[in-house]
Amino acid sequence: RLRVLSGIQPTSGSFHLGNYLGAVRQWVALQESHDAFYMVVDLHAITVAQDPAVLRENTRVSVAQLLGVGLDPERCTLFVQSHVPEHAQLAWVMNCLTGFGEASRMTQFKDKSAKQGSDSTTVGLFTYPILQVADILLYQADQVPVGEDQRQHVELTRDLAERFNTRFGPTFTVPKPYIPKETAKIFDLQDPAAKMSKSASSPKGLISLLDDIKGSAKKFKSAVTDTDTVIAYDEKEKPGVSNLLSIYSAISGRSVEELVEHFDGKMYGALKTELADYYSEWVAPIQERTRTYLEDPAELDKVLAQGAEKARAVAAPTLAQAYDRIGFLPPV
Ligand code: ATP
Numbered sequence: 148r149l150r151v152l153s154g155i156q157p158t159s160g161s162f163h164l165g166n167y168l169g170a171v172r173q174w175v176a177l178q179e180s181h182d183a184f185y186m187v188v189d190l191h192a193i194t195v196a197q198d199p200a201v202l203r204e205n206t207r208v209s210v211a212q213l214l215g216v217g218l219d220p221e222r223c224t225l226f227v228q229s230h231v232p233e234h235a236q237l238a239w240v241m242n243c244l245t246g247f248g249e250a251s252r253m254t255q256f257k258d259k260s261a262k263q264g265s266d267s268t269t270v271g272l273f274t275y276p277i278l279q280v281a282d283i284l285l286y287q288a289d290q291v292p293v294g295e296d297q298r299q300h301v302e303l304t305r306d307l308a309e310r311f312n313t314r315f316g317p318t319f320t321v322p323k324p325y326i327p328k329e330t331a332k333i334f335d336l337q338d339p340a341a342k343m344s345k346s347a348s349s350p351k352g353l354i355s356l357l358d359d360i361k362g363s364a365k366k367f368k369s370a371v372t373d374t375d376t377v378i379a380y381d382e383k384e385k386p387g388v389s390n391l392l393s394i395y396s397a398i399s400g401r402s403v404e405e406l407v408e409h410f411d412g413k414m415y416g417a418l419k420t421e422l423a424d425y426y427s428e429w430v431a432p433i434q435e436r437t438r439t440y441l442e443d444p445a446e447l448d449k450v451l452a453q454g455a456e457k458a459r460a461v462a463a464p465t466l467a468q469a470y471d472r473i474g475f476l477p478p479v
């Protein structure tokens with residue numbers, strides 16, 4: 148069995164449609180065919196300031212929501228990143244193998260720091276791609292199911308794995324990104340040039356799965372499109388309409404071609420209303436299941452304790468081998 152690893156930040160009370168379609172939906176599918184490791188990356192979350200109580204709550208909600216969309220702790224290893232200390236430990240090693248210029252080329256950092264200004268941008272935000280390298284390499288992952296925005300970080304992971312292996316001998320599996328094209332990038336409903344994002348989208352552009360369903364339906368209905376009237380898929384000329392078609396296709400399982408035919412001769416309003424209705428029916432059971440898990444904190448704790456144990460069983464020997472290769476004296 149090939150191994151997959153991925154993570155999601157507990158930076159909001161719910162993940163959004165982009166997170167789900169770009170990444171988490173693949174996680175659910177891959178747990179059937181792969182040896183799967185999935186985590187809530189709280190170490191990544193603190194690259195920007197977090198309120199402790201809110202972070203704790205959001206971490207629990209994230210885990211419940213992952214269970215709510217269909218992750219099964221019997222089929223995958225689900226854990227919280229800070230429960231496995233090896234992540235921070237290997238990250239230091241990887242920091243020392245990364246060029247400053249190399250890290251400076253990461254576009255996620257450039258985008259995020261540009262929005263914050265240099266005084267509120269932390270060194271942690273600068274090096275978080277390197278923590279991500281450690282996250283992936285610790286588990287010897289073959290594939291990394293993520294959205295398009297993370298492709299560059301998986302490339303960095305490949306470079307560092309190869310660099311380490313060349314310098315110290317074969318140690319790490321060189322992973323590949325796993326990014327299905329159709330849902331690689333879901334766009335902000337109000338700004339179809341920007342990716343839907345927990346931290347950067349305006350509330351009206353962001354569909355968070357646990358939000359009030361009526362409110363989300365309204366957001367679909369007021370999504371920004373264009374002044375044309377024909378419903379067609381054209382990312383360049385009709386980014387807003389194409390985004391709605393991608394979303395509808397992905398959650399309904401109907402192909403974009405089929406949908407375009409279905410809407411032939413109809414106005415944008417028809418697409419928006421139908422999508423809003425379909426989404427509402429689709430998301431209700433997800434919310435219900437997430438609530439059930441949140442109401443049983445003892446069960447959630449059990450899942451996380453088991454997950455951390457299974458994760459450490461893989462991460463600890465990988466770190467020990469890396470330490471040994473580097474020349475760290477083994478503890479006596
Ligand atoms: P932030 O903007 O604060 O980084 P985020 O919305 O990107 O938050 P993350 O937790 O960083 O959320 O990302 C979790 C996963 O979701 C990653 O694999 C990422 O590539 C994917 N993802 C995030 N936004 C989108 C999007 N708009 N379309 C497709 N995939 C996405």
Ligand code: MG
Nearest residue numbers: 156296344345
């Ligand atoms: Mg992100």
